[in-house]
Amino acid sequence: MFGAAKELRAICARGVVCLQIAHVRFTVNHMVHYQARLDATFAALSDVTRRGVLEQLGGSDASITDLAQRFHMTLTGMKKHVSILEQAGLVSTEKVGRVRTCKLGPRELEEAAAWIEQHRQLWSARFDALDELVEHLKRKEKADAQRKRR
Amino acid sequence: MPNEREGSSAVMNRTVVERKSDRELVVKRTFNAPAHIVFEAWSKPELFKQWWVPKSVGMTLVSCDMDIRTGGAYRLVFSHPAFDQPMAFFGTYREVTPHKRIVWANEESDEGAVTTVTFEENDGKTLVTFHELYPTTAALEDALAGSAEGLPEQFAQLDELLAGRS
Numbered sequence: 396m397f398g399a400a401k402e403l404r405a406i407c408a409r410g411v412v413c414l415q416i417a418h419v420r421f422t423v424n425h426m427v428h429y430q431a432r433l434d435a436t437f438a439a440l441s442d443v444t445r446r447g448v449l450e451q452l453g454g455s456d457a458s459i460t461d462l463a464q465r466f467h468m469t470l471t472g473m474k475k476h477v478s479i480l481e482q483a484g485l486v487s488t489e490k491v492g493r494v495r496t497c498k499l500g501p502r503e504l505e506e507a508a509a510w511i512e513q514h515r516q517l518w519s520a521r522f523d524a525l526d527e528l529v530e531h532l533k534r535k536e537k538a539d540a541q542r543k544r545r
Numbered sequence: 546m547p548n549e550r551e552g553s554s555a556v557m558n559r560t561v562v563e564r565k566s567d568r569e570l571v572v573k574r575t576f577n578a579p580a581h582i583v584f585e586a587w588s589k590p591e592l593f594k595q596w597w598v599p600k601s602v603g604m605t606l607v608s609c610d611m612d613i614r615t616g617g618a619y620r621l622v623f624s625h626p627a628f629d630q631p632m633a634f635f636g637t638y639r640e641v642t643p644h645k646r647i648v649w650a651n652e653e654s655d656e657g658a659v660t661t662v663t664f665e666e667n668d669g670k671t672l673v674t675f676h677e678l679y680p681t682t683a684a685l686e687d688a689l690a691g692s693a694e695g696l697p698e699q700f701a702q703l704d705e706l707l708a709g710r711s
Contacts, residue, residue: 510686514570515562518675520599522560522574528586528596533578 439483444468445476449485449499456498459488567682572675580666583673584644587662588613598623607631615641619649656684 439445444466451457451465463473477497480486484502488495561573576583586592590609598606607622620635636657640648645664651657658677665672679685 511562511564514572515560517599517602518562518572518574519560520601521596522572522576522673524596524599525583525586526574526576528592529576529578529583532582532586532592536582 435483436485439480439485442476442479445480448476448480448497452486452497452499456496458494458496460494462497564685565676568679568685570677570679570685574673576671576673577669578671579669580644580664580671583671584664587647587664588641588643597621613638613641613647615639617641656680658684 440449447466448462451462457465459470459473459477462477463470466473477486477488481488481500483500485500486497487500488497490496559574563571563573565571586596588611590611593611594606594609597609598604604623604625607624608620609622610618610620612618615638617638618635619638620633622631622633624631634651634653636650636652638647638649639659640646644666646662648659648661650659656679658679660678661674661676663674663676665674677685
């Protein structure tokens with residue numbers, strides 16, 4: 396039943412790619428809102444080179460030239476991969492002088508905010524219910540005390 | 546009762562959630578009642594059952610055993626339409642100080658959190674601080690997924706999504 400997901404987990408059993416998958420998995424919760432984002436993310440993660448790039452950037456930032464050399468491809472080819480990762484928010488790039496440096500993207504920060512929001516919703520609901528129960532118990536205690544006094 | 550919520554101000558009742566560190570979650574809320582009442586609602590299974598699982602989560606608390614004393618055990622069993630099997634959460638109370646403090650260690654896996662809840666009474670109101678400490682960052686990241694939403698459901702959704710793409 397969970398075949399495809401299992402396969403995906405097996406493909407990226409470790410490192411930063413796994414971290415990104417955890418984020419994707421988390422994002423699945425918000426599927427209605429993030430459908431388009433998910434499409435971009437899955438498209439970005441569907442390629443072995445791009446998963447390798449993420450793993451590489453999890454260790455340290457790198458220039459497009461570095462990455463092209465490491466993955467034995469042309470500068471143009473690597474630029475295309477990086478651009479797909481960038482559109483998915485998995486990588487961000489910055490050009491300093493003539494060198495474009497790549498690092499892991501802003502997605503992580505967004506996920507952290509979403510994580511807090513999800514917990515906030517759970518706990519607000521939980522504590523609203525506790526609040527009602529506590530009000531009820533308090534009134535009951537008062538009523539009992541008054542009855543005893545009489 | 547029409548005035549059911551009289552005396553509880555909306556501002557005071559705000560729930561504050563904070564990720565204190567990579568491995569810590571802190572939730573705070575002030576309740577308009579003395580500590581012994583809030584503690585009672587937290588420590589008696591029949592009362593605990595009434596508020597612990599928000600309706601929006603879609604889960605049912607099937608059973609709730611709480612031997613609430615230092616060294617005592619707890620076991621909560623949940624069911625969810627998306628799970629074939631009910632899910633059990635269990636562990637041990639490391640410290641129980643009535644009306645003040647409960648500490649429990651979750652024992653379903655090595656990645657279980659240690660949770661500390663404190664009840665601080667001030668002027669008839671009680672500040673509840675819920676503090677969870679996870680052994681690893683990954684365990685904390687997965688915590689909500691594992692408890693409230695459930696991984697099987699998420700992986701089923703992921704499966705559908707991936708199946709649609711291939």
